[in-house]
Amino acid sequence: xxxxxxxxxxxxxxxxxxxxxxxxxxxxxxxxxxxxxxxxxxxxxxxxxxxxxxxxxxxxxxxxxxxxxxxxxxxxxxxxxxxxxxxxxxxxxxxxxxxxxxxxxxxxxxxxxxxxxxxxxxxxxxxxxxxxxxxxxxxxxxxxxxxxxxxxxxxxxxxxxxxxxxxxxxxxxxxxxxxxxxxxxxxxxxxxxxxxxxxxxxxxxxxxxxxxxxxxxxxxxxxxxxxxxxxxxxxxxxxxxxxxxxxxxxxxxxxxx
Numbered sequence: 012x013x014x015x016x017x018x019x020x021x022x023x024x025x026x027x028x029x030x031x032x033x034x035x036x037x038x039x040x041x042x043x044x045x046x047x048x049x050x051x052x053x054x055x056x057x058x059x060x061x062x063x064x065x066x067x068x069x070x071x072x073x074x075x076x077x078x079x080x081x082x083x084x085x086x087x088x089x090x091x092x093x094x095x096x097x098x099x100x101x102x103x104x105x106x107x108x109x110x111x112x113x114x115x116x117x118x119x120x121x122x123x124x125x126x127x128x129x130x131x132x133x134x135x136x137x138x139x140x141x142x143x144x145x146x147x148x149x150x151x152x153x154x155x156x157x158x159x160x161x162x163x164x165x166x167x168x169x170x171x172x173x174x175x176x177x178x179x180x181x182x183x184x185x186x187x188x189x190x191x192x193x194x195x196x197x198x199x200x201x202x203x204x205x206x207x208x209x210x211x212x213x214x215x216x217x218x219x220x221x222x223x224x225x226x227x228x229x230x231x232x233x234x235x236x237x238x239x240x241x242x243x244x245x246x247x248x249x250x251x252x253x254x255x256x257x258x259x260x261x262x263x264x265x266x267x268x
Contacts, residue, residue, distance in 0.1 A: 017061040018043040018053070020080070029091065030080065036087045040080040041065045041111050048118035062118050066127065069115075074169040075134045076161045077112035081105055083163075100164030102172060107161040109135070109179040113186050120190035120206040123237070128191070129208035135161075140171065157183055192216065192229070195252075202252035203239060203266050205229060221257040227264040240267040 020030025020040035030040035044061040047053030053061070069078040083105025084095040097104035112135050119128040133139055141147050141154025152158055152171035159176035162168060188194055192214060193205030207214065207229065214229040241248040242265040253264060 016064045018047050018057075023089070027089070029089070034087075034089070036082050036084045036089065037080045037091070037105075038082060039065060039068050041069050041077065041115050042079070045111065045114040045118040048121055049114065059122060062115065062122070065115060066119075066131075070131065070134075071163065071168070072134065074161075074163065075140060076107040076163055076169060077115055077131065077135060078105055078163050079103055079108040079111050098164060100168075101162050102160045106163045106172070107135070109157060109159055109161070109176070110182055113179070113182045117186055117190045120186075123206060125206055125208055128206060129210065132186070132191070137171070140169070156180070194218070194227075196255075199255045200250075200252045201225070201255055202250075203229075203241060204251070205239075205266070205268060207231060207268065220255045222259040223256055224261045225253075225255070225264055226261060227266060229266045229268060231268050241265070242267075 014028065014030070015032045017039050018030070019028045020037070020043045022028055028034070030037055030043055032038060044058075044065040047058040048062050069081055070076075071078065083099035084091060085099045089095075094103040097106075100106055102108070112131075116128055116131045116135070119131065137150075137154045137157055139146075140150040147154065149169040150161075150171050152174045156175050157180045158171040158174045159179050160172035162170040162172060191206055191208075193203055193207075194216070195202040195204055201218070201220075205214075209231075212231065216225075216227040216229075218225040218227055239251055241251065241253065243253045244262055244264075256262070
């Protein structure tokens with residue numbers, strides 16, 4: 012349900028809302044805003060407003076984190092379950108829950124906001140947490156794997172939590188392949204819906220399908236248009252995708268953006 016500039020997250024058994032402007036803690040939750048966009052169910056204008064409010068209130072650029080919600084649970088009488096057992100600002104209790112951070116970035120990709128999508132993706136990239144000695148003194152965990160959570164609590168803000176987390180790694184992979192590069196497979200068809208950052212040049216992908224290999228080159232042309240032109244082995248395709256063949260051959264695909 013819409014609650015001012017964003018959507019509420021949930022309700023307690025007595026009808027008390029969670030993720031509401033009336034709450035002192037967990038006033039805004041990112042998951043409701045992200046999935047209002049990703050599901051396609053939310054009103055477009057309201058959904059876009061909600062995700063931008065979440066970005067404004069939950070993205071902490073200095074610490075390179077995207078909070079799950081804010082403020083964290085601490086002194087209120089609300090009992091949302093186990094997350095209140097964490098220290099405020101740690102893990103799901105107002106820290107960065109990396110699944111949800113990725114969903115927010117996916118939402119901006121779905122909105123075709125390339126600039127914001129790329130800014131946030133670079134921000135949560137663990138490699139960028141560990142690029143400097145000072146950064147590693149803050150992050151304190153491996154910068155080459157994804158962490159399930161990153162702390163927001165003041166004295167440890169930006170510190171990585173549970174690393175080698177395959178759930179978050181899977182979502183990050185899906186974000187890059189499905190939302191950014193835009194490869195979407197349905198049955199024996201491969202569709203292209205890229206949201207490539209302006210800073211990127213051409214992109215080359217080798218895609219294996221059974222016994223066949225598809226060498227896909229995406230070419231960004233500065234036309235300002237969202238139109239996509241696709242050639243499969245130099246033949247223009249009418250659809251936004253190609254039919255995949257299991258023919259032991261190497262095929263060449265050009266996607267002009």
